[in-house]
Amino acid sequence: MGDTSCIFCKIARGELGTPFVYQDADVVAFRDLHPQAPTHVLVIPRRHVDSLAASTAADDVLLGKVLAGVRATADQLGLVQSGYRTVLNTGAGAGQSVLHLHAHLLAGRTLAWPPG
């Protein structure tokens, strides 16, 4: 059940006391420590997967649960009317800083294009 040294696995298990803004059987959602928007939440699977690139077909249902978790978090935070952006960085070269798959949910300000 996850790498014992993985910080996001520890968060998902509740070992760090991180407040969850949303959680269900498959995912937990919590505020990014370095928010880039008025709302900036990370949605992560409870089960450890390194990244989208490292996932396999056996993880595809879980990948859907991650996006469903983003949707549920956005619903709960009242972001649907204003809109929101979901970002997954895959690989250090794209900005992935924690090797446990996570979706960034950003909202609450104008989101420019390109996305970084």
Added chain:
Amino acid sequence: MGDTSCIFCKIARGELGTPFVYQDADVVAFRDLHPQAPTHVLVIPRRHVDSLAASTAADDVLLGKVLAGVRATADQLGLVQSGYRTVLNTGAGAGQSVLHLHAHLLAGRTLAWPPG
């Protein structure tokens, strides 16, 4: 199967002759008309879903297939080593310009933070 007026449904059905850089039973992938990076591909489900916010639990498997399609497209284009960013805009306020769910896959340059 899908709104007859939806441009992405037409693309997915092959009606516009759009070259696919990847396709499988669930998704098609094609180049963005206004690329924001050396590689900028859109991955869309063949079945019409307006947006992540408009999706329901019945769509969650398909949501996973969209991310799996991003992974497969990135594999095929050789983007894993350099890394890649996946972006879903939900709602006009976040930059969603076509009301057919789509994931942007960007790679081939430094991707800054914040993501827009």
